[in-house]
Amino acid sequence: MYRFNISAPGKVSLYGDFIKGSNLTCVAASLNMRTRLSFASLPPRVVPKESIQLNFSSIDLQIKIPLNSLLLYFFNKNFNRQRPLFEIYNQVKNYVQMLSGCSGNYDPSNLQHRLSLEAFFSLLIVIAYEQNINITSSFIVKVLTELPFGYGLASSSSFVVCLTACFWRWSLLQKGIVPYEFPPDDLLRIAIYASYCDEKIYNNTMCPIDIFVTIKGGITVYENNAMLKTYQHFPNIKILLVYSIDNGNIDKNREINLENRPDLKSVLDSINNLSRTSIDVFEKMKNDTVNVNVELDTFPESYYAELAELTRMNQGLLKVLNVSHKNADLICALAQEHFLQGKMTNSTDDYILILLPPDIAMDYLDKFINVLESRDFVAVKTTLCGKWAGVGIE
Helix, strand or coil: CCEEEEEEEEEEEEECCCCCCCCCEEEEEEEEEEEEEEEEECCCCCCCCCEEEEEEHHHCEEEEEEHHHHHHHHCCCCCCCCCCHHHHHHHHHHHHHHHHHCEECCCCCCHHHHHHHHHHHHHHHHHHHHHCCCCCCCEEEEEEECCCCCCCCCHHHHHHHHHHHHHHHHHHHHCCCCCCCCCHHHHHHHHHHHHHHHHHHHCCCCHHHHHHHHHHCCEEEEECCEEEEEECCCCEEEEEEEECCCCCCCCCCCCCCHHHCHHHHHHHHHHHHHHHHHHHHHHHHHHHHHHCCCCCCECCHHHHHHHHHHHHHHHHHHHHCCCCCHHHHHHHHHHHHCCCEEEECCCCCCEEEEECCCCCCHHHHHHHHHHHHHCCCEEEEEEECCCCCCCEEC
């Protein structure tokens, strides 16, 4: 019998936002709004009928699947450890279509329900085949996330990373290996499995970067969806995350066509330079932390003004590109009235990141949150980075 918990963060864009058709240098950070998974396997014959129980409460999905159906479908007549991944994926899609009659509330017409089950069984079968997981009795998997779905905060990546880390650890435990954190080689294998699943099932165009940030945590610098540099175990950065859409009347179709707008090149160059300037600041912050040989809970106060100014400039440039909208502009203006700076978490979604001073007074912050809530904007206090910011065993 095994019991353990896994968690993984989300992701936000800090500077140099990803924009289709551009080749910007971008800076992303792990977001400490986490997906949490609990796993429990039961000894054989504890229950009358062995089953797989899934509870994905964030999407209101509960289902109890007879274990025998899984074993018959994947481990008897169809068992083939050398089967190509795309064949396993197609086989899983067919299997998931058959689960509508199982106990629970699975709704095949609910896209989140269906994709979550496809991700779950794709990862389970692939890892079971390759890592020899022996599935002989009931097990229970529960997943809860703080990340909203579909808003560019890497919710799908966080979900598949948790699933992959769960099945990977299960395989290790069956081999007598009891890790309390994942070594680099394990993280690489988790990244490979999770990347295929996130790209294949969720069609995530930012898959490599989203997966890397949710696994490693900290700050990642990338260009054209390829990683250039990372800062792990980076000090906590306090932020306020604000949902900017309070009704259905906001035009979200704000994608720009760079081929038809050559005049925007100077704006993109400015965003690129801003991103590179932020990297210089992070380098100095990291060096200062190493030089004093201490682990900081929050980043040094002396760097806040530089990062806040870069945040203000980045949002201003997004506004020039016409990828912002009136609610985003209003939230950033309200932040400036309270001597704070905010920006969109990327160029196409609906969340605003407001950078907070490390020593901000909580009563002052609460008053600002009340101002936002009076305008029907929902705000959440959270952090970026931190010492244990990536995927982990809890």
